[in-house]
Amino acid sequence: MYTNAGTLSFDLAEGLVRLGGEARLVVPASALMALWGGASPAARRVFGRALGESIGRAAGKRLATDGADLTQVMLDASPEAALSELAAAWALAGLGALDLERWGRALVFVVSGSPLGADGDELCEITLEGAVCVASGKSARVVRLERADTRARFLVSSAGVTARMRAELARGTLWAEVLAELDGPTSRGDA
């Protein structure tokens, strides 16, 4: 169910931009990346998580009715409905188009056309992590699998799996092979 809780509004008289009652800033992508490049890893993580949590809350507000638990509504929603709200909030932040893929049991988000480009993949990674954690109420980690042109794939899984994926990618292993091993024999080949 759609509500106006997650609507992006521009108040030109007051000079304010709001999303779901939360004040927003419209800043150039280049200025944001300049700030990102000069920030420490800890500062990047704090900034990215805060941005993602805002997106997750906006998606939950759009999906939930009055008085409902935002995280439970997101968990009980169909994958299509959950993706629609997350993608809408992601688009309202100006971070590109968000899609969802299933590779066996693995949940893979795809970001297309982000204005931040390849330099912004780390920010997208952390932002996705914050959005999924706040929207679902579960502890999840995100790691970038690959980038091809304007499309980047991000795996959502546990801390152990994302750490292993990072190590395998650093060794040059194909992410699809790692996913196949992680998927296990019980569900291998399950699309």
Add this chain to the structure above:
Amino acid sequence: MSDDDQDWPNSPETKVSRSTPELVPPASSRQPRALKDELPLDDALPGILDPDAEPSPASEERPPASRKVASVRAEGTRGDERVDDYSTWEIDGLTAEPPPTRKAGWLGVERKAQAEEVRVHLSPSSPAVPENVRRVLPEDELVALGSPARAHRPATFGELLDASLALGEDEEG
């Protein structure tokens, strides 16, 4: 004796009144009518016409298909298009001539050209008209599931997320 009853010279046998000259009918109307004009036709032709006989349907002139006579047909109206015009029939390569009651040059040429046009549209060798082949549904089943478990998909986003978070737990266990 009045003035009206006076004798006229040179007409001793005719004695008319001067006051009513218009009442005298002309000489032509005073001629006796012929007997054949007075008798009814049935009486004049005894034994030839039977007044009780009904005309056969074939002897009556059938109305045109358009229900209008030729004098009140709209210009360009050629009658009911669903009714075949026998003037366009071809028998042994010969096209029938239009009936003589129709105006010359009305149907004889135009209707024949229309028939030729129809034949062009139906020609299978025409490149402008595609030949459609309709498919039919096969009676046998095309899809058979090898395992019901493989067709299972998460019903909610939460189930999908839990499955992804549980990746690698089989190896650890």
